[in-house]
Amino acid sequence: MSQPTVDSAATWKERLEGRVPPRLDEEINIFETQIAQKQQGKIDDKVFAETRLRRGVYGQRYDNGQRHDGTASRALEYPCGDLTKGPNTVWDAPGMLRIKIPFGAMNGEQMEVLADLAEEYSDGIAHVTTRQDIQLHFIHIDDTPDIMRRLAAVGITTQEACGNSVRNVTACPMAGVCRDEPFDVSPYAHALTWFLLGHKDAQDFGRKFKIAFSGCEQHACGLANMHDLGVVAQVRSTSNGTTNTERGFRVYVGGGLGAVPHQAKVLREFVREDELLPLAQAVCRVFGRLGEKRNRARARVKFLVAKLGIEEFTRLVDEELEILPPDDRWSAYLGDLSVTDEAPTRPAATLEAGERPDGFAEWLGSNVQRQRQPGYVAVAINLPLGDLTSTQLRALADTTRRYNGGHVRNTVEQNILLRNISEADLPALYADLREQGLGEPGASSLVDVTACPGTDTCKLGISASRGLAGELRKRIATSIRTTGVLADEAVKDLRIKVSGCFNSCGQHHVADIGFYGVSRKSDGRTIPHFQVILGGQWTENAGSYGLAVVAVPAKRIPEAVERLAGLYVTEREKGESFQNFIARVGKARIRQLLDDLTKLPTYLEDRTLYSDWGDPREYTIGDLGVGECAGEVVTAVEFGLSAAEREVFQGLLELDRGAAETAAEKAYAAMLQAARALITTENIDIGTAPDEIVGEFRTRFYDTELFFDPYAGAKFANYLFRIHGDAETDSGEEAHRRIEEAQLFIEAAHACNQRISELQAASVA
Amino acid sequence: MDMEGAQGHTLDHLVKLDLKVLARGTSAAEPEEFIPVFHRWITERVLPELLIDVADYSHVHEGPGVLLVGHDAIYAYDLSRGEPGLLYSRRHESGAELASIGSLDHRLRSLLDCAFRACDLIEAEPQLGGRVAFDRHRLELRVNDRLVPSDEETALTLSGAFRRALAEAGVRDGDAPVEVKRIGEPRERLTLRTG
Numbered sequence: 027m028s029q030p031t032v033d034s035a036a037t038w039k040e041r042l043e044g045r046v047p048p049r050l051d052e053e054i055n056i057f058e059t060q061i062a063q064k065q066q067g068k069i070d071d072k073v074f075a076e077t078r079l080r081r082g083v084y085g086q087r088y089d090n091g092q093r094h095d096g097t098a099s100r101a102l103e104y105p106c107g108d109l110t111k112g113p114n115t116v117w118d119a120p121g122m123l124r125i126k127i128p129f130g131a132m133n134g135e136q137m138e139v140l141a142d143l144a145e146e147y148s149d150g151i152a153h154v155t156t157r158q159d160i161q162l163h164f165i166h167i168d169d170t171p172d173i174m175r176r177l178a179a180v181g182i183t184t185q186e187a188c189g190n191s192v193r194n195v196t197a198c199p200m201a202g203v204c205r206d207e208p209f210d211v212s213p214y215a216h217a218l219t220w221f222l223l224g225h226k227d228a229q230d231f232g233r234k235f236k237i238a239f240s241g242c243e244q245h246a247c248g249l250a251n252m253h254d255l256g257v258v259a260q261v262r263s264t265s266n267g268t269t270n271t272e273r274g275f276r277v278y279v280g281g282g283l284g285a286v287p288h289q290a291k292v293l294r295e296f297v298r299e300d301e302l303l304p305l306a307q308a309v310c311r312v313f314g315r316l317g318e319k320r321n322r323a324r325a326r327v328k329f330l331v332a333k334l335g336i337e338e339f340t341r342l343v344d345e346e347l348e349i350l351p352p353d354d355r356w357s358a359y360l361g362d363l364s365v366t367d368e369a370p371t372r373p374a375a376t377l378e379a380g381e382r383p384d385g386f387a388e389w390l391g392s393n394v395q396r397q398r399q400p401g402y403v404a405v406a407i408n409l410p411l412g413d414l415t416s417t418q419l420r421a422l423a424d425t426t427r428r429y430n431g432g433h434v435r436n437t438v439e440q441n442i443l444l445r446n447i448s449e450a451d452l453p454a455l456y457a458d459l460r461e462q463g464l465g466e467p468g469a470s471s472l473v474d475v476t477a478c479p480g481t482d483t484c485k486l487g488i489s490a491s492r493g494l495a496g497e498l499r500k501r502i503a504t505s506i507r508t509t510g511v512l513a514d515e516a517v518k519d520l521r522i523k524v525s526g527c528f529n530s531c532g533q534h535h536v537a538d539i540g541f542y543g544v545s546r547k548s549d550g551r552t553i554p555h556f557q558v559i560l561g562g563q564w565t566e567n568a569g570s571y572g573l574a575v576v577a578v579p580a581k582r583i584p585e586a587v588e589r590l591a592g593l594y595v596t597e598r599e600k601g602e603s604f605q606n607f608i609a610r611v612g613k614a615r616i617r618q619l620l621d622d623l624t625k626l627p628t629y630l631e632d633r634t635l636y637s638d639w640g641d642p643r644e645y646t647i648g649d650l651g652v653g654e655c656a657g658e659v660v661t662a663v664e665f666g667l668s669a670a671e672r673e674v675f676q677g678l679l680e681l682d683r684g685a686a687e688t689a690a691e692k693a694y695a696a697m698l699q700a701a702r703a704l705i706t707t708e709n710i711d712i713g714t715a716p717d718e719i720v721g722e723f724r725t726r727f728y729d730t731e732l733f734f735d736p737y738a739g740a741k742f743a744n745y746l747f748r749i750h751g752d753a754e755t756d757s758g759e760e761a762h763r764r765i766e767e768a769q770l771f772i773e774a775a776h777a778c779n780q781r782i783s784e785l786q787a788a789s790v791a
Numbered sequence: 792m793d794m795e796g797a798q799g800h801t802l803d804h805l806v807k808l809d810l811k812v813l814a815r816g817t818s819a820a821e822p823e824e825f826i827p828v829f830h831r832w833i834t835e836r837v838l839p840e841l842l843i844d845v846a847d848y849s850h851v852h853e854g855p856g857v858l859l860v861g862h863d864a865i866y867a868y869d870l871s872r873g874e875p876g877l878l879y880s881r882r883h884e885s886g887a888e889l890a891s892i893g894s895l896d897h898r899l900r901s902l903l904d905c906a907f908r909a910c911d912l913i914e915a916e917p918q919l920g921g922r923v924a925f926d927r928h929r930l931e932l933r934v935n936d937r938l939v940p941s942d943e944e945t946a947l948t949l950s951g952a953f954r955r956a957l958a959e960a961g962v963r964d965g966d967a968p969v970e971v972k973r974i975g976e977p978r979e980r981l982t983l984r985t986g
Contacts, residue, residue, distance in 0.1 A: 041938065088843055095834040102843055104862060105885035118862060118885075120843065145980070146807065146935055149865060150855045151848055163846070164860055166882070410850040417871065418852065463852020482846065496850050640847050642827040 038172040042179045050178040053185055053224070057081050058171040065109065065117075075112030080191055082124040082184030083170050085112070086163065086483050089119035096643030111167055120164040122483060123148075124187040125177060127436055128219040129197035129212055129239065130158035130443075131366065134432030136180045137423040141416040143173050152419050154412040156476060156533050157236070158196045158436040159187065163483050185223060190231040190325075192310070195219040197239035198247035199435035199443045202368070203397040203404055207241025208261040209273055211248075212366035214302060215239045217359040218257075221303050222310065230314040232325030236282070237306070243276075244566055249438055251290045251569065252281045252536060254327045255309060260296055274298045279309060279339065280331030283530035285741070286766045287571045288328040289759075291336040293343065300357040307353075308346035312339065323741030368446060371431040374401025375450035383457045389467040390452065397445065405444040405455065406469035410499060411477055411492050412440030414464070421462045429455055438533075439521075440476055441469055472512060472520050472591075473502040476533065480526025480543060481638065486737055487526035489543025489554045489580050493639025495524045501584050511588055514595045520604055521564045522587070524556070528770055535571040536562045538604045539590060544577050544773050545645070547664060547780055548626040554580040554638040554645050557769070560590075560608045560616060570605075573678055573762070574769050575613050575620075577671075579635045582623040589619055613678050663779050666703020667772060670696045674768045677761075686761035687754070693764035694753050697746045700768075700775040704733070707782065720750045733778045742767075742774035802895045802948060806884055807936040810902045811869060812910050813876040813929040819922045822849035822856040822875075825868045828918050829859040837912060840864070840886040863889060866909050868923075877913065877925060879906035880935060895949075899932070899956035907960070926986070928964045930957075931974075934981040941981040946973045953983055 046054070057077070064074045092099050104118035111117050125140070132140070140160055144152045147169045148162035155161055165173070174184055186192055195215050202210035218237065222228050228235070237255045240248025250256030256278035261271040274296045281290025297305050309327075316334075318325040331339050359365070393406045407414075407422070414422070422442070426432045430446040437443055447455060459465040468474055475498045478484065480491030505512035525532035525542040534540030540559035545552050555577040562572030578586050593616075598607050608616065629636055636644055677692030698716055701723040705712045708726050712719065727733035728743045735742060745767040755761060826847055833842040841862040848854045853873050859866040863886050869878035881902060884892055892898050910925040932953055939945060950971045957969055962985075964970070969985040 036938070038938065093833070093843070095830070097834075100834075103841060105841070105883075120860065142937055146937065149846060149848070149858055149860070150871075151851065164844075164865070413848060413851050413854075415848075415851055415854045415871070483844075493847075496847075499850070640823075640826065642830055 038175050042175050046175055046178040047181075049224075050174075050183055050185070053081075053183075054171055054174045054178065057174070061167065061171065064111065071110055071113050075115065076189055078111060078167065078170075079189035080186055081170070081174065082126070082187030083165075083167060084122040084124055084188050085115055085485050086119065086121045087481065087485050087487070089116055089121060089485065090114045091116045091119065094643070096637075096645075117167065121167060122479075123162045123165045123170060123173060123184060124155070125160045125162070125182060125184050126187045126194040126219075127158050127160055127182070128195050129201065129215040129366075130199050130434075130436035131212070131368075132434050132436065134423040134427050136182055137419050137426075137434070139176055139180045139182075141419040141423070143176060144419070145416045147173055150416050151413050152416065153479075154409060154414075154436045154440045154442065156412075156438050156440060156478065156531060157194050158199075158438060159194050160436070161479075163479075183223070186228075188234075190233055192222045192225075192228050192235045192237065195222075195237045195239070196248065196253075196438065198241045198245070199437045200245075200247055200395070200397075200404060200445075201239070201241050201435075202366075203399060203402070203445045204241050204245075204247075205396065205398045206245065207398075208259050209241075210363075210366070211239040211241050211257070211259050213359065213363040214257070214275075214299065216366050217355075218303060218306055221355055222306065225307070225310070227307055227314060228310045231310075232317045232319040233322060233327075235310065235313065235327060247438070249533075249536070250278055250281070251566070252283050252287065252533075253278070253290065254282060254313075255279055255306060256281055256290050257302065262296055272298060275302055277302075277305060280328040280336070282326050282328040283533060283535050283571075284326065284328075285323075285528045285530070285738070285770050286763055287530065287535045288332065288763075289571070290328075291331060291339075293336070293340055299360060303356045304347060304350055304353070305343070308343045308350060311346045311350075312342045316342070321740075321744075323738055323744070368431065368433040370399070370402055370446040370448065372429060372448040372451060374399065375448050376401060377449040377452055380453070382453055383460065385460070385465070385467065386453060386456050389456055389465060392467045392471055393469040394452065399446070401449055402445075403447050403449055403452065405447050405452070405459075406437070407442040407444070407459065407464045408466040408469040408474055409441050409464075410466070411475075411495055414442075418462050418464055422464065425455070425458050425462070428458075439470055439474060441474070468503075468506075470521075471518055472522065473499055473506065475499050475502075475522045475524065476537075477524040478526055478531035480524070480532075481641065484526055484531075486529060487543065488545055489526055489556055490638040490640055491524040491526035491532055491541075491543060493641060494541065494556065494580060494583055495522075497639050498522060498524075498584060498587060501587075505588075511592045511595055514591070516595050516598060517591045517604075520591070528773065534559050534562070536564050537572065538562065538564065539587060540572055541583060542574075543580075544776070545780065546577060546579075546626070546776065547783065549628045550783075551629055551636055552645050552780060553626060553635050556580055556583050557773075558583075558586060558590075558616075558620065560613070561605055563605055571762075573613075573681070573765060575678070576617050576624060576675075578620055578623045579626065580638050581635050586620050586623055590616070593619060609682065612682055613675070617675065663703050663707055666706060667700055667775055667779070670699035670703065670768075670772050670775070673699055674765060674772065677765050677768065681758070681761055681765060684758070686758040687756045690755045690761040690764045691753070693761070693768035694749045696768045697749060697771045700772045701727075701746060704775055704778060707779075716750060720746065727778065732782070733774065735774055735777065742771050745771050802939070802945070802952070803893065805895065805934065805936060805939060806881060806898070807934070808898065808902055809878060809880045809931075809933040809935050810906045811871075811876045811878045811931040811933075812906050812925045812927060813874055813931070815924045815926050818875060818924055820868075820919050822868055822870065823847065824919060825857040825859075825913075828913070828916055829857065829866075831918075832859060832912075838908070839888055862886075864905065868913075876931075877906060877910050879909060881905075895952045896955055899952055900959055902932075903956055903960045903962070928962055928969050929986040930962075930969075930984070932983045937980065939981060941977055941979065946981055946983070949981065950983055957985070 106118040109117040197215040238253040240250040278290035279293040475495040477491040477495035481487035520538040523537035541556035557574040559572040563569040673696035680689035846858040867878040
């Protein structure tokens with residue numbers, strides 16, 4: 027029997043010949059060759075790992091060929107045998123592909139291709155990240171060149187989506203339609219994206235470099251303060267004293283979340299639009315030349331700015347600007363700033379009275395914002411956990427073509443924004459979105475919980491951030507339906523953000539209520555917890571960062587949220603923000619409020635706490651007998667670590683009352699206590715003198731690398747050494763940072779203790 | 792059976808195929824109930840292939856539900872089109888059971904066997920208490936590879952092979968052979984449906 031041919035093109039490379047931009051085509055061909063070379067053993071593991079990361083090809087949980095099933099770690103026998111795609115990363119293991127979406131802008135054709143790729147190579151889900159990217163999971167590395175070609179054919183690249191490079195350039199999703207912006211930052215974000223992509227001055231970084239644009243200072247949309255380079259639109263009168271104005275930007279540098287967040291510093295109060303690209307290039311050159319390369323934990327530009335001081339950093343940037351060879355691209359794009367325009371396709375018209383679909387009023391109140399342009403609105407699609415299916419994405423492409431010419435913007439809250447919607451079209455649009463399952467109300471409100479991937483897919487995840495976020499969404503929605511405490515108007519607009527670990531991908535530091543995953547030992551087993559972070563500020567471009575108050579078992583976090591909300595509802599003063607409320611009532615009161623939630627039942631009393639949200643596996647290894655054996659050793663250590671936690675909490679309280687020097691002392695004392703607790707496992711006679719503790723700690727836990735985090739290495743140990751060498755400070759900012767570092771040091775001590783327990787259990791077995 | 796086409800690339804080489812077995816209307820399990828089941832399947836190596844992870848998308852409207860991700864295939868209690876069912880989505884053929892497949896007919900029969908085996912296991916799953924059952928004659932076969940043209944000629948070829956595989960597997964709608972028809976829009980992946 028004769029079969030029809032599949033197509034005249036047997037491969038995507040043939041099918042898309044001539045449709046992939048030459049610059050991207052060359053990149054993809056190089057990567058395809060490197061894949062072949064790696065399969066033949068002709069590229070070093072580390073080199074290949076960075077190569078694929080710079081193409082957005084990321085690792086995923088279990089890619090080391092091991093999976094813990096709750097009782098033991100078992101080998102995953104991938105068919106590739108010993109072939110790896112990086113150190114300890116198995117070739118055949120599914121991975122994640124991060125796809126850059128500059129300033130979150132996608133058109134209909136791009137949405138359709140993303141939908142196709144999610145179906146054919148991933149799990150049918152496109153995931154919107156907190157930096158406006160799209161991520162696909164469970165991708166096989168062999169498929170990545172074809173995926174890249176199909177993306178490149180519609181103008182999308184994964185180049186430099188990961189690795190030590192300039193990541194996706196983000197921007198306020200309201201850019202161009204916002205009522206408060208002086209001008210649209212989109213074309214500038216677009217220009218900077220393509221200017222720095224593959225730029226020779228941005229190829230030698232010790233770590234990643236993130237850029238964000240914002241149209242204004244007051245809103246959160248761009249989050250400029252928490253980026254390596256933050257760019258905020260400004261206008262000023264021209265120097266000739268006329269009423270004319272000129273466009274420019276206030277430029278920030280050295281912001282960032284991560285384990286220890288830094289607020290950005292002002293690099294330039296005002297740069298003209300034609301000065302922006304060279305300034306960014308100069309910053310890249312300084313970062314590339316002087317940024318830390320060996321110690322990844324201190325390699326972000328924020329550490330360089332902190333080390334040099336903003337004045338010296340600025341001077342170095344100025345020096346670079348003086349010697350930069352001129353480049354036509356610095357200003358060429360200014361000739362056509364309409365390149366990113368998304369003109370409305372439907373006439374502006376007001377929303378007239380009439381019959382409305384069910385749920386319309388609530389959705390209108392929460393998901394729709396007026397634009398600067400009269401008669402038009404921006405409509406947010408509230409995506410649960412940032413996820414949407416291929417079917418939804420394809421339907422959304424059709425919908426947007428009908429209502430606004432086929433344009434959307436991804437948001438940093440993991441939603442999608444439709445702009446330039448005629449007000450009169452809202453009822454019909456709502457009906458269409460609801461039919462597609464995209465009409466949920468509550469965008470950018472309490473129920474719209476943000477979460478990083480956490481233990482679902484991330485190799486660094488400690489707790490199930492998505493599991494918790496999903497549970498919180500359900501409970502908040504139920505509380506709102508049943509007019510519970512979370513339905514109160516006072517808490518409606520609070521933001522909850524969850525990270526699976528201290529690395530802040532869920533942006534927990536800038537939430538009203540933030541969480542990051544940690545673990546605690548009890549009863550010889552490990553229990554997933556989340557640190558509760560309070561006092562962060564989402565508005566004013568992530569204006570300030572919260573601090574950890576207490577670690578609560580993961581399964582009790584929903585109760586903690588209800589209590590926190592309840593306290594705010596009943597005790598807030600008129601007009602008092604949540605952030606101010608937390609500052610007023612104080613962290614001691616909050617801790618007292620949640621204290622009973624931290625008391626841990628034994629495994630036999632309540633097993634539910636010993637697994638995480640959405641994951642029935644027991645959170646720890648080892649059987650009960652071994653656990654009890656280890657527990658005897660653990661008890662003394664845990665006691666010491668608990669004392670360290672109390673000490674750092676006292677430091678928090680001191681910080682609250684403005685006693686920076688005392689707060690810093692407490693942070694230092696807490697680290698010493700945690701280090702001493704660990705040392706007691708090997709030297710019960712350890713004294714209390716700081717030099718002795720630090721010396722013993724260095725010998726027993728640093729030199730042996732016992733304390734090293736599997737991914738962060740010596741990072742947390744170095745926090746102690748640095749403070750030990752420079753104990754005194756009266757700077758509030760420095761004290762804030764030391765409190766953060768002390769908390770992370772204690773977490774690392776918990777993790778170290780856990781590893782020791784497991785080693786002991788294994789040796790007993 | 793000669794499967795070679797004029798360009799040297801025929802449906803015989805098409806690995807990426809999806810087969811969905813629709814659940815009976817009386818099925819009453821929540822998607823989340825599959826999470827512990829699938830985790831246990833990984834631990835106990837219930838299937839003769841490499842199983843890696845479980846993914847929960849039950850929060851997404853008419854989405855892939857809960858997935859059991861393997862190296863050669865993804866299994867899902869799938870909720871797309873609002874019709875729950877067991878989705879078997881083949882990605883590779885590295886396992887010993889699949890290594891000898893060389894033709895479209897053989898592959899389709901193998902697809903049916905793999906999907907039905909998962910259905911059998913789910914129906915017998917103690918944790919689900921018999922609350923999920925599948926109609927093995929209500930099937931959806933989809934080409935998950937857009938290099939394959941979604942045209943009538945391909946649909947005809949695929950339908951013929953699918954009918955043969957169904958007959959060989961003994962899939963019938965009561966006493967009658969199942970009907971196979973094409974569904975969906977041309978821009979969608981080529982999809983056939985029975986019943």
